[in-house]
Amino acid sequence: MIDNIDKLIEKLRPRISCTITDTELMAQAKIAHEINKLKREKKAVILAHNYMAPVLFSSIPDFVGDSLELSRKAATTDKDIIIFCGVKFMAETAKLLNPNKLVLLPSLDAGCSLAESITADNVRSLKKQFPGVPVVTYINTYADVKAESDICCTSGNAAAVVESLHADTIIFIPDEYMAKNIARVTHKHVIVPMLNDNETVSLEVDYEKPKDSMIIWNGKCEVHEKFYVDEINHARRKYPGVVILAHPECSPEITEAVDFVGGTTSMINYVEKHQASYYLLLTECAMAENIAALHPDKNILRIYSNRCPHMDRISLENTLFSLQKHRYQIEIHPEIQERARRAITKMLAVG
Template identity: 50%
Template sequence: MALDTALLERTAPLYERVARVIPRVEWPTMAGDVDAILRLKRERNAIILAHNYQSPEIFHCVADVVGDSLALARRAMDVDADVIVLAGVHFMAETAKLLNPSKTVLIPDMGAGCSLADSITAADIRLLRQRYPGVPVITYVNTSADVKAESDICCTSGNARAVVESLGVPRVIMLPDEYLAQNIARETSVEIITWAGHCEVHEQFTPQDIAQLRESHPGIVVLAHPECPPEVVEAADFAGSTAMLSDYVEQRKPPRVVLLTECSMSDNVAVHHPEVDFIRPCNLCPHMKRITLANIRQALETGRHEVTVDPAVAERARLAVERMLAV
């Protein structure tokens, strides 16, 4: 059809961005939504924030701001738009709302949750404060606004150690990711009290996986996210946030690499590095994958689903996030 031909021609430059990771035969199923999203963004004065775990057609073709949790939190404060669409999970949309209370924040699917956020409640933190009076509570951004509101300061995987050491105390509570807290504890003299929360993607990786990768792909460089178990991080060549993993590939350009994190991360980094051979142990986040081009388009067309935070909770949660951003 002539319309389809015109659409494919109009979106061809966008496809070229992802041609290395999306087969050409699949692009016609995406082009219509991509084209509509770009139009709707202009009409609604909207901006799309996308996490590194989003699929390439979202990350490279419709997103305006991309990055890890810390980058999205920082950039959300400078957004010049009436509407923010968060292509990520619910706690990220809440954080964007906390930092932009006057803006409309939409999440395309309310079911896009997080195993870490689900692992702890505000009541849990109040009980921990009773058990450890006076010990400051550091909460990972992968938590609900209610949990952030009960915390002293937030952190991300990229700044966790800096946040821990910024408090100048010998002992902290760090929630809810047990593995992240254990990995940070190995890097600092501060005693860290942990909580038994885990990321359902990263907890699947094992040292045996790394051993098999090294046997099958001699010379491979293994990069791990710090939400992986400590024994996995110890067996890897480098560990860091998604931004740090991307920077490692950018700066060192290893001939062959594996990223022990969510599967789409490799696709998104590979787009910029045709010279690097990415081996992909594909662990998908079922929550991140609930965000699609189709429901991003629907969010912009209908204004659903708007994310709100109770003002009393938001004020306290915002303070914990702002303290983190000041470190």
């Protein structure tokens, strides 16, 4: 961690000077310096998702990563306070793994379209319709939904989690695109239930517990649903040799058309290990900036500006306020905590 503000500015300038002006850089570095001082005094740890804005990503986190890596860090930290620079379901996961610690989220508006696409009642309805079928829940959900699930997964381990169950049929919620992408990899047949007017689940097809099926939900990430195959074709024509990487929250048409599919950390590892004339990342746009900052030798195309409005709620300003005032504290009902934690720890055991 950098103690001296001049050194912090020196570190940040080459990484983020293309995204903000020098005056802004000085002002942001001052806030980052304040946060780093206070973080030490209060014995806090800052976890930041790969989608954080470049100035935050490069200045205050103790750990950066995807949901799975940050869940693991949250599970092993010895600090008293965890500040989660990410969205609410991530901070909830940190709280589930650290029930006795103070877990703070700098903005309560940092939600997620996937997490908001499904309720605990919806899951109960699915379980009633398909008794005995195990429920795999993507980590991008709230704690009450996780509490209704058998096991969680992240984009990094979803296929491994599905395969670990050795079940003929599973319920996979709530990301429709990820479910279809995982079904392709694990060779499963997809069944799409629908909600009827009174919010109970009905099916498009007759369900007779066929072998190797995934019953899925229709949630979508509002960022990853905005990529199109035409744009991929255009990029390939314009940038010869470009390697295109996509997040599994993108549609199956997109994941079929690209060169590599993986979660955010897999994408970073891919870029680090391969040589290509250009890289195009079909994911939240801050990540391309963050990888480009870390690897100035790589030609990372920045032709999309698909910014997640929820991740964008987290700033250096509200992170400082969060640390100063202990806002906003994540609380989860004890009964929900216990059941949701079980689903997460099962996932962590799979790897």
